[in-house]
Amino acid sequence: xFAKQQAIIIETEAEPVSIHDLDQYRGVWIFAEQRSxxxxxxxxxxxxxxxxxxxxLGESLSAIxxxxxxxxxxxxxxxxxxxxxxxxxHPLCATFNEDxxxxxxxxxxxxxxxxxVLAGATSLGRxxxxxxxxxxxxxxxxxxxxLEIDPENRLLLQTxxxxxxxxxxxxxxxxxxxxxxxxxxxxxxxxxxxxxARGEVVSLNIEVERIPRRTELVEHNSEGGESDYLAxxxxxxxxxxGLKEGKNFELLQRLAKLLxxxxxxxxxxxxxxxxPYRHQVGQTGKIVNPRLYMAFGISGALQHVVGMESSxxxxxxxxxxxxxxxDIATYGIEGDLFEVIPALIKRLEGEN
Amino acid sequence: xxxxxxxxxxxxxKDVKLDPKTHTLIREGVESIINPFDMYAIEEGLRLKERYGxxxxxxxxxxxxxxxxxxxxxxxxxxxxxxxxxxxxxxxDTLATSYTLAMGIRKIGDVDIIxxxxxxxxxxxxxxxxxxxxxxxxxxxxxxxxxxxxNSKKIRVERIMDxxxxxxxxxxxxxxxxxxxxxxxxxxxxxxxxxxxxxxxxIYSAKDIGADIKRLGLNGSATxxxxxxxxxxxxxxxxxxxxxxxxxxxxxxxxxxxxxxx
Numbered sequence: 001x002f003a004k005q006q007a008i009i010i011e012t013e014a015e016p017v018s019i020h021d022l023d024q025y026r027g028v029w030i031f032a033e034q035r036s037x038x039x040x041x042x043x044x045x046x047x048x049x050x051x052x053x054x055x056x057l058g059e060s061l062s063a064i065x066x067x068x069x070x071x072x073x074x075x076x077x078x079x080x081x082x083x084x085x086x087x088x089x090h091p092l093c094a095t096f097n098e099d100x101x102x103x104x105x106x107x108x109x110x111x112x113x114x115x116x117v118l119a120g121a122t123s124l125g126r127x128x129x130x131x132x133x134x135x136x137x138x139x140x141x142x143x144x145x146x147l148e149i150d151p152e153n154r155l156l157l158q159t160x161x162x163x164x165x166x167x168x169x170x171x172x173x174x175x176x177x178x179x180x181x182x183x184x185x186x187x188x189x190x191x192x193x194x195x196x197a198r199g200e201v202v203s204l205n206i207e208v209e210r211i212p213r214r215t216e217l218v219e220h221n222s223e224g225g226e227s228d229y230l231a232x233x234x235x236x237x238x239x240x241x242g243l244k245e246g247k248n249f250e251l252l253q254r255l256a257k258l259l260x261x262x263x264x265x266x267x268x269x270x271x272x273x274x275x276p277y278r279h280q281v282g283q284t285g286k287i288v289n290p291r292l293y294m295a296f297g298i299s300g301a302l303q304h305v306v307g308m309e310s311s312x313x314x315x316x317x318x319x320x321x322x323x324x325x326x327d328i329a330t331y332g333i334e335g336d337l338f339e340v341i342p343a344l345i346k347r348l349e350g351e352n
Numbered sequence: 353x354x355x356x357x358x359x360x361x362x363x364x365x366k367d368v369k370l371d372p373k374t375h376t377l378i379r380e381g382v383e384s385i386i387n388p389f390d391m392y393a394i395e396e397g398l399r400l401k402e403r404y405g406x407x408x409x410x411x412x413x414x415x416x417x418x419x420x421x422x423x424x425x426x427x428x429x430x431x432x433x434x435x436x437x438x439x440x441x442x443x444x445d446t447l448a449t450s451y452t453l454a455m456g457i458r459k460i461g462d463v464d465i466i467x468x469x470x471x472x473x474x475x476x477x478x479x480x481x482x483x484x485x486x487x488x489x490x491x492x493x494x495x496x497x498x499x500x501x502x503n504s505k506k507i508r509v510e511r512i513m514d515x516x517x518x519x520x521x522x523x524x525x526x527x528x529x530x531x532x533x534x535x536x537x538x539x540x541x542x543x544x545x546x547x548x549x550x551x552x553x554x555i556y557s558a559k560d561i562g563a564d565i566k567r568l569g570l571n572g573s574a575t576x577x578x579x580x581x582x583x584x585x586x587x588x589x590x591x592x593x594x595x596x597x598x599x600x601x602x603x604x605x606x607x608x609x610x611x612x613x614x
Contacts, residue, residue, distance in 0.1 A: 035515050096513075098492065123513045127494040130482035134450060139574030142477040161583065162475050166368040170579040214491035215522040218508070222516035231514045235612065259613065277497070277533035278512050283473055284388055284532045292612045313610055314587065315603065331606060332591050333599050343600040 024113050025177040027062060028054040031105065031119035031129070032077065032085075034067040036222070037094075040232050041190065042120035044080050046183060048191035049147055050118060051081035053156070056149040059115070062086060064108060066101055068094045078199025080191050085201045086112075090208040095217050096124050102131045103211045108204070109136060114178050116156050118147070121182035122231060133180045139173030140180040143287075145187045145310070146170075156181070164283055164306035185232045186289055187310075230279065235261030235292045236308070238281055239269055242297015242318065242337055246274035251341045252296065258348040264288065264308075266298045282307035296337040300325025317341075353406030356460060357397045357430070357467045358453055358484070359390040361414055361421035362474040370582060386421045389469025392530050395537040396499065397467050398429050404502060407431045409460060413441055413452050419553055426548035427540035434460070438557040443570030450483030452568060455561040457488060465507075466527040470495055478529070485527035492527040493520050497534050 030050045032043045047063065054061040060083040065074050068091050077085045088104055109117065109132070117132075119125040121143045133140035146159035150172075156179040158171045173179040230236065237256040239249055249263065256263045264281040265274070281288055282304040293311035298304060300316070300323055308314070309328055316329035317340050326332045333340060364383040371378050386394075397408040410425040412418050413436040422433035436456045444452060457463055466485070471478035478494070485492035493509050497517070500508040505524045510517055512531055540548075558568055566572060592599045592606075607613045 035513075040514070102486075123495055126478045127482065130446070130477075130479035131486050131492075133479075134447065134483040134486040137447065137574070139445065139447065140477075140479060141575060142479055157578075163363070163368040164473055164476075165583065167370060168581050168583050169577050170581075171575050171577050173575050176574045214526075215493060215520050217518055218521055219519040220516060221518075229514055277531070280532075287476075291610075292607065310583075313607070313612065326589055328587060329589050330587050331603060332589050333603065334591070335596065335599065339596045340600065343596045344603075347600050347604060 022175070022177055025115040027059040027112075027114045028057070028116045029109075029112075029114040029118070029178070030061070030063045030082070031117065031125070032063045032065045033120055033122060033124050034065065034070060034073075035124065037067060037070045037073070039073060040120060040122060040185070040229070041234075042122060042183065042185040042232060044190040045185070045188035046118050046120065047077065047080040047082055049183070049188045051191065053116060053147065053149055054083075056151075057115075057154060060084065062112075062114065064088075064105070066093045066104055074201055076193070078201075079193045079195060079197045081197070083199050085199065086204055087201055088204050088206050088208070090206065092208045095220065096128070097213055097217065098128065098131060098215060099213045100208060100211050101128050102135065104206060104208070105132045106135050107206075109178060117178045117180045119180075119182050121184045125182045129180060129182055136178070138176040138178060138180060139171075140182070141171045141173070142182050144181045144183045145289075147181065147183065155179070161310070164302070165287075165309050166306070184287075184289060186234065186291065230262045230264060230281075230286055230288060233262035233288065233290050235259045235294075236264045236281070236288050236290045236311070237261050237294045237296070238264035238266065238298060238308070239275075239296045239337075240266035240298030240304070241268040241272075243269060243274065244297075246272070248338075249275050251345070254345055255294075255341055255348075258345060259292075261290070261292070264293075266301075266304045295325050295329070296341060298325055299323045300328065353400070353404050353464045354460075354462055355397045355400055355406060355408045355465045355467065356457055356463050357390070357393045357408060357410045357425070358480070359394065359410055359412050359421060359425060359469075360387045360472050360474075361385070361412065361418045362387045362472055370580060384417070384420065386424055387469055387472045387474075389471060389473070389530070389532070391469075391537045392532055392534050393467040393469050394425055394428055394430060395535045396530055397465075398538070399535060400465065400499065400502070406464070409434060411453065411456055411460070412436065413444070413449060413456070416555070419555075422553050423548045423551075424540070426551050427545045428538060429541065429544045433551065433553045435553055435555045436561065437555050438568075440558045440563075440565055440568045440571075443573065444568065445573035445575045446477050446479035446483055447574050448568055448570075448572035450480050450487055451572060452561070452563060453480065453484050454487035455563045456556060457484075459556065459561045464505075464524045466490075466525070468527065468529045470529045470531050481527060481529040488525075488527070490525045490527055491522050492529070493522065494529045496528045496530045499528075499534075
């Protein structure tokens with residue numbers, strides 16, 4: 001169907017950083033992703049952790065922002081711990097484009113040589129950062145839940161779950177730089193804002209229009225909006241087969257709204273087409289770890305559990321006292337969700 | 353149109369156990385499956401072929417027994433299968449894996465579309481797809497939930513991001529990682545099963561794909577796993593009893609104590 005000249009060509013690739021040059025790499029960087037001109041919670045959480053790592057190393061913390069028209073948000077970042085904020089402000093950076101973002105990040109990393117680069121394990125972070133790490137021929141650890149500095153050799157110890165959360169692994173990147181990791185939302189604490197913090201914002205002038213772009217965003221549809229930011233949510237209210245039909249998800253929507261949370265679902269509920277796939281929590285959906293996870297009418301099949309088991313507090317409501325979801329729950333209510341949810345809604349509405 | 357689907361054979365995600373002495377995974381007696389997300393990539397490859405013509409090749413890197421996963425893929429109707437297998441590939445992290453797969457694809461030659469699952473369920477990194485596209489110098493789109501249309505060499509896809517859907521246009525060749533929502537995989541047909549059992553599956557070594565030995569397997573990996581352990585689950589279940597009103601009251605009290613609600 002397609003002509004011969006479209007054959008794939010392997011580009012000449014960069015050599016990895018030689019072991020002798022490792023010392024040239026200094027400081028900690030946070031890629032501060034933005035969506036629609038705002039930072040998701042994980043950016044502030046990364047700044048808190050980044051500050052701690054930088055202090056342990058005796059180095060500085062920098063944040064890199066690629067976006068446009070967000071001067072106010074950018075100027076607040078030193079208050080959360082950044083010594084320097086590198087800000088690339090260009091209309092072409094408003095939305096995520098792999099070629100543009102990768103080019104900018106790779107160039108800046110080559111120029112400023114940070115020893116550590118962290119980003120959120122969001123859909124944007126997990127799309128962008130692997131491209132950057134591959135071009136730089138360096139190590140990348142996905143979806144970390146723990147980060148610390150080994151005091152003996154200054155290496156970043158990166159801990160992450162694997163095998164569907166059943167084991168944890170600690171990973172290092174000993175001989176290449178930077179050491180790169182994506183970090184899960186909500187495993188780190190957001191630092192307090194310090195209005196007296198000192199830090200500078202450096203605006204970088206990059207001719208973004210000269211970067212070749214091979215993909216073009218035709219449309220962005222933020223269906224569900226901010227409250228449905230499942231991966232980033234502090235509270236997730238989920239429903240399963242016990243909800244019996246799609247319209248009953250409206251009950252969960254109301255509860256989620258009252259709690260300021262997002263709505264999740266089990267595979268059974270998604271397969272029954274009661275709610276779109278992007279709400280699915282579990283092995284073939286999203287992995288979430290909010291402060292509070294509420295499971296209504298979810299039996300707790302392994303495939304679901306691996307997607308939410310690391311939540312801080314798990315509340316399970318189920319008619320079946322022997323449902324496996326109770327094995328991992330903090331609080332269990334054996335009961336009818338069609339009684340419990342309305343009672344919760346009534347009580348919370350009464351408070352507001 | 354030439355379509356390549358990259359797949360991985362993974363342990364069935366149940367009862368992953370660690371050897372208490374060596375802290376390594378116990379692999380004996382563990383059933384293997386095709387990574388579930390790759391099933392959607394295989395199905396999408398077959399659907400593209402049915403709509404636009406061409407050929408679907410599945411590619412995997414793994415030990416000799418990964419051939420089982422390729423035979424299974426053939427039973428769904430895939431045309432060809434290739435196994436990249438060599439002791440030198442062992443211990444590869446995502447950087448070395450994407451290099452090896454890229455060299456394998458280069459050996460296949462002209463490729464228009466590469467499909468991968470969004471991530472594997474054993475290591476969950478979602479890094480090999482983008483890394484492979486970078487090494488092949490082709491554009492990529494992750495988390496694709498729909499291939500909208502394809503004409504001449506232009507393709508339009510829809511992806512899922514944390515904050516909604518994006519519609520994206522690009523030119524082929526390109527790589528896509530797909531999510532479950534994209535399709536519903538078919539079951540194997542008897543005809544294809546028969547063919548699968550007879551199809552010869554070429555096994556390519558490091559030398560066959562012209563790979564630089566320094567960039568393969570553990571040697572070519574930037575990362576090292578230094579410790580593996582079972583996560584600590586500190587949770588202890590507390591049953592909340594009483595009438596529904598009492599249960600709700602008690603639950604909200606607990607959540608206030610945890611400072612989850614105000």
